[in-house]
Amino acid sequence: MGKEVHNFMTSRRNITLHIPQPSARPGDQVDFSDIELPPAGDTPRPAIDASEAVLRELPFGMIRTLADDHDACGDWRPEASNGDFVAALKVMLLNRAFDDRMFTAQRQGKTSFFMKTTGEEALSAAPSLALRPDDMCFPTYRMVGWLLARGYPIRDLAHQIFNNACDPLQGRQLPILYSSKAHGFYSLSGNVGSRIGHAVGWAMAKAYRGDDSIAIGFIGEGTTAEGDYHEALTFASVYKAPVILCVTNNQWAISSFSGIAGGNETTFAAQALGYGIPGLRVDGNDTLAVWAAIEWAAKRARAGYGATLIEFFTYRAEGHSTSDDPTKYRPKDAAAAWPLGDPVDRLKDHLIKGGDWDEDRHAKAVEEAAATVKEAIKQAEGVGVLGASKPSVKEMFEHVFEEPDWRILEQRGEIGI
């Protein structure tokens, strides 16, 4: 960010309104030179009961464990075992297979809309596996991996995406805006950011009950500009809510780069300093670092030390959604040049180096993931894709209230159901 400030100050002779610009647009050379990456193992791991003053440098480092030689290093190495990471890798492969297949399905008109997670798989898989079944996640729309990690049926994901007769949300929701209390996955909505305070409220409720389960909430870096985000952080800090608030900084908000959300001026983790809570900045493509940060924040929350803010530094490798074409606003090859690499490749290389994985097993796992997804989606297609099958129209009138009032009963009557 220092760089940008400098450019700005020198370039600026007479007064004008400053509009932040990304380092490269279509046709330009990709340029990630303004991203400063500390080496793996560089950022120290404070005690979970460390006082506010001790934590002030934390948001300006970056928690990284996987070195270029693929070994894990530094005091942020997680307590989890490579067995856990193999499980995470498999979830990430499943996530990728699901994304690819559904993206195609949308192009084939089998659904109206889809969003890929590519490059961010670690941010769903690791937290979902690292946290407890009774912890609740308040996700963004790019976190299907959380459900996959907890065994939510892929078939049911497809049923919802096709809005067919077996849609678990009875056709009321957009594809991908899932909900499953049983899997610790809070109801999504099209509005970005408006559930982040619910995560804090949920966590306050757990503390109120004396229960040591916790909540974790996610928000995109672009959405941190919403007032909801500040209000959630304020309540989390004031009441020491047992919650982990995570900013997925994938550098883009549709066509707007992170500078439009303030990312040129400081880190998103630095927001934590305004609330006196720890602000961790984590290499989001390093599954072990993600896992370790969640472990630390969860332990802290369960012990009653309150909330933690985590910035996951990553990159949205694909378009925003099936409605978006990123080559309109950023260089084609941007994702490939991302300095933090690909989370699947990096985890794979680490596990192979450690002897817990090999190329054959990996190839087999990739095949298995593809086959599992294909089979599940085939089942859903059997019930019907968009338009070919849908839930009973009665469902349109259900769940407005616990009990329908006369308006709903009359209106149901008007269309004779």
Add this chain to the structure above:
Amino acid sequence: MGKEVHNFMTSRRNITLHIPQPSARPGDQVDFSDIELPPAGDTPRPAIDASEAVLRELPFGMIRTLADDHDACGDWRPEASNGDFVAALKVMLLNRAFDDRMFTAQRQGKTSFFMKTTGEEALSAAPSLALRPDDMCFPTYRMVGWLLARGYPIRDLAHQIFNNACDPLQGRQLPILYSSKAHGFYSLSGNVGSRIGHAVGWAMAKAYRGDDSIAIGFIGEGTTAEGDYHEALTFASVYKAPVILCVTNNQWAISSFSGIAGGNETTFAAQALGYGIPGLRVDGNDTLAVWAAIEWAAKRARAGYGATLIEFFTYRAEGHSTSDDPTKYRPKDAAAAWPLGDPVDRLKDHLIKGGDWDEDRHAKAVEEAAATVKEAIKQAEGVGVLGASKPSVKEMFEHVFEEPDWRILEQRGEIGI
């Protein structure tokens, strides 16, 4: 804040929802022992073009110039002269005289409502005098001193407070919610916080025009919890708006102490770190320190380096408003025990020590202020107090839109005007 965290952690065996508590309630000993005050002159003054990284410690110090011996010390001594400070002192005395008289007027039923500024006079007088006539202030309801410093007629303040026939706002507003573009004082409203983003927009407009005038916005520490505050800071940071955003931390928000706004966890100035802008923490009862902070931030804004956040650390010496009785929720003698003293006394002592002022002149100035206020209010009372005189009822229907539409014209007709 460290103290509070510690209490909390040790006191807490099993999980429960943490509710922050003030250090003393009615009947308790006043206790300000958790407030750490660096000595005057302690906090260094960075260059206005200092980079973000250099500014990270700033919010945890406190800018103070007036030492216990009443001399000004340290590199935050303002450029302004003692002549300017004498002017400021006179404004503060006028402010105090006005508050006292109007408080009584409310008790006598001459108006429905009033709010005193006691203890916070420096925060209106110094900025109003230090900034330019073409700079715009987005005030809180506790800043009548800004208007007094710029020669707004006291008589007109009283006209509005009495809602009489000469009310400059035609009877549409509560008493004390003033507005005067000509005096650089933006329209107040009963909603707290909802104008802080307007200050940023105004400043963006000035930059857009290439004009070097700036905006200054104020918000109470309690109101920093509103989403509006975060949104204003975000836009100010992203577009480097030439604006000064000020948090008046007077420790109380009606009956809620600053811990309910997060004040137990860190300083309010620390919020600046989340936006990569300077966060100054200033002794708000030290008029020279207030002046110096405004000078620094204004120079920075005019030079195109963008926004500054300033926390003014002070104390609300009186009740929230004429509807409030502070002895219901804090010790009677709290204000008297405030460790940063009284802004009028401290400025007076400094000026006397410097030879620019003496007890006689002060006594005379106090008398003059009382006389000026008395005379102005008498004139307004001549027109009429609340109920005895009011603007034409026609005014109820004016200024809803630029031009009234048929609804307004018909409704005026219904009451025959």
Add this chain to the structure above:
Amino acid sequence: MPSMNMIQSLNNALDVMMARDPDILVFGEDVGYFGGVFRVTDKLQERHGLHRCFDAPISEGGIVSTAIGMGAEGLRPVIEIQFADYILPAYDQLVSEAARLRYRSGGDFTAPITVRSPYGGGIFGGQTHSQSPEAIFAHITGLKTVIPSTPYDAKGLLIASIECNDPVIFLEPKRLYNGPFDGHHDQALKAWKDHPDAQVPEGHYTVPLGQAAVVRQGADATVLAYGTMVHVARAGIEEAGIDAELIDLRSIVPLDIETITNSVRKTGRCLIVHEASRFAGFGGELSALITERCFYSLKAPTQRVAGWDTPYPHAFEWDYFPGPSRVVEALQKLMED
């Protein structure tokens, strides 16, 4: 049976429910140690504990959003927004989240929250301490909106709202907190003491949501009102000397359509009275429903008495406030037609 003003009966409702159900907690600005700027939460913290009635940051959006999260978890938060004028920063949370959570999650998550807020004018509060926002909630599918007019109803309706599994906006007519107010601002203040509707049982009882009260029987016209305007309308009816039936809607969602239509079919004339500004106010919906359901019984066009289409002007409180004289005029016009 003790006599309570509306502040006391609301306080008593909260006290009774907090004692019955540990899942109920109360928070909002200044509601904790201090007991609320209108004293509705007085002593609740002392009686039920620090964590069951506590102060919140000045963040209406944060208050509502954390309450929704608590409600989804299974608690029953009862939150206070200090003035209804200040609900607006939380409007998105109420509309996009609280109102829609059950529907979009297929019943997987719900928001059983109660949002208490003093509304309405007549207290010299100026533009931002006097507004009546019911119309912007009535339009929102998934929200219930309740407005009491007496201490007895206030307690029974608040308990019913807290026990309701849907989100409820509970608007308290602050001008009625301390006494019934019929709009005659120039007359001596009346207290609730000795008023029949101020006889409030100590214990648990409910007034069901969606049931209007016929507070005055009449044959020649129907007057629909809620909150403060129930008392103003009653005064207007008596001063007009017209045998009008007065219906206190008590909740506008759910709306007791049957009681309304039965009355209008009987009387053939209807006057709607509300304090909110007139254009696109809730009176519009009521008038439309009557046209659709009672057209052939109508002897005269349904009339509305409401606040003017201007912001609430401080010095012109009694020029703006739709008082008894405007009700009288409207009734006379209604009967002439």
Add this chain to the structure above:
Amino acid sequence: MPSMNMIQSLNNALDVMMARDPDILVFGEDVGYFGGVFRVTDKLQERHGLHRCFDAPISEGGIVSTAIGMGAEGLRPVIEIQFADYILPAYDQLVSEAARLRYRSGGDFTAPITVRSPYGGGIFGGQTHSQSPEAIFAHITGLKTVIPSTPYDAKGLLIASIECNDPVIFLEPKRLYNGPFDGHHDQALKAWKDHPDAQVPEGHYTVPLGQAAVVRQGADATVLAYGTMVHVARAGIEEAGIDAELIDLRSIVPLDIETITNSVRKTGRCLIVHEASRFAGFGGELSALITERCFYSLKAPTQRVAGWDTPYPHAFEWDYFPGPSRVVEALQKLMED
């Protein structure tokens, strides 16, 4: 005269105005380099400069509040809220600040801002990309609300809104961006090309706010609609084979009461059509106004066709959307009565 779809005519309106007046600037989410998710601001940054059309943080409240500050200073910001469903986080800024600034400051400060936002359904956008929020703005004293239904009107009304010194909510029927849509979702898409209302002059012109358009003359009934529903209503009228007069309100505040009442007095029957859910929607106000002003001309009760009182359900888009068949049924009922 060139033919433009509604996206092009809106883009052209902004382009024309930015060229005329340096005080006009455009900002909002993704409107800058990218040109907006619906392309309405396409090329404006390239043509008029970085600081005159730029991306904003995802903060609807911040977008509106900074625009108000700019407007108070003297600029004329035209801001985009990406979907009308996402205006709600800015509702307090629009109601408590933009709408009230002129009034409370006695004209000392004003908010000449235009808030553009795509609204309405029919695009498979699900619950939060399909809503019609006009009613919650119509009730607010101090706000104007404008809704075009053709490329020609869209440009003329947008220019009039930008030139207006009051805050204007400008709702764009996104289903009409690329072509007229009469509700027959199962038929081939129509484009604006060759449509008479798509002939749009290149230069500056205005369609004044507060003037409805009689888009179809008729003797037997009056149909009131705006936005997408104008086209749906026209189809319904033709399919019903009823000689109905169709009025496109174009702006609901200010409302062209004269054109409405003249027509209803002539026809004696009125049907109101809007896409927003029915209860306490803007149709209620229209029905009430007609009762109050045309009662003695009415031959039948005024009817409403509107969205159901449920959230907007993704899979049931065409069960929810008030299409031509519902208009036909309502017209037939209206004529029978």
